[in-house]
Amino acid sequence: MIAKPRDHAGDVQGRAVSPRASHFRGSLGRFATGVAIVTFDGATKRHGITVNSFTSVSMEPPLVLVSIARTAKAHDELAGRPFTVNILGAEQRQLAMHFAGHPGPEPLWVEGDTAPRLSNVLAYFTCKPWAAYDGGDHTLYIGEVADFNYRNGDALAFANGAFTTIPESQLGMEDLL
Numbered sequence: 001m002i003a004k005p006r007d008h009a010g011d012v013q014g015r016a017v018s019p020r021a022s023h024f025r026g027s028l029g030r031f032a033t034g035v036a037i038v039t040f041d042g043a044t045k046r047h048g049i050t051v052n053s054f055t056s057v058s059m060e061p062p063l064v065l066v067s068i069a070r071t072a073k074a075h076d077e078l079a080g081r082p083f084t085v086n087i088l089g090a091e092q093r094q095l096a097m098h099f100a101g102h103p104g105p106e107p108l109w110v111e112g113d114t115a116p117r118l119s120n121v122l123a124y125f126t127c128k129p130w131a132a133y134d135g136g137d138h139t140l141y142i143g144e145v146a147d148f149n150y151r152n153g154d155a156l157a158f159a160n161g162a163f164t165t166i167p168e169s170q171l172g173m174e175d176l177l
């Protein structure tokens with residue numbers, strides 16, 4: 001789902017939206033999420049787009065989903081291409097903004113076997129294309145996970161239109177189940 005930090009009067013491109021759309025966005029924003037960047041090589045250039053619409057889908061086969069706006073530059077080129085979902089750590093807000101239309105210093109890339117990924121993220125899932133479904137003004141891209149890993153550290157989160165931090169002490173509960 002598209003979200004814009006601390007401004008419910010416009011969409012991510014700064015365009016005016018209706019009060020109902022703004023209310024819808026604000027209501028959706030009460031669902032706290034992590035923050036990820038989808039990276040992949042297109043036909044002529046490398047793409048990265050910040051998303052919070054990441055979700056796990058299936059364990060067997062291992063599938064994950066991201067929802068990409070049809071208006072995003074990366075939208076058309078992602079179809080049928082391998083990609084990486086890079087999950088951001090708490091200290092990577094600048095990276096999130098870099099791939100949300102506010103470029104900063106060029107990030108460090110890792111050339112993967114399947115798709116490029118970003119260096120030093122909290123976790124990553126490198127995916128082969130599995131399916132794409134119509135999602136209204138978005139497309140739901142599902143990837144089959146080919147490679148994944150994670151490191152220790154606090155997570156970057158997004159709630160109520162703002163970035164926040166989820167401490168590592170609240171992560172990793174799967175070890176206790």
Ligand SMILES: Cc1cc2nc3c(=O)[nH]c(=O)nc-3n(C[C@H](O)[C@H](O)[C@H](O)COP(=O)(O)O)c2cc1C
Binds near residue numbers: 051067
């Ligand atoms: C925290 C956050 C979450 C976002 N989530 C999504 C998302 O799930 N899907 C999406 O298409 N855009 C999402 N966006 C917006 C895109 O990152 C942004 O529109 C991007 O700049 C589009 O790329 P483009 O300018 O190359 O078209 C999000 C932005 C932020 C800051």
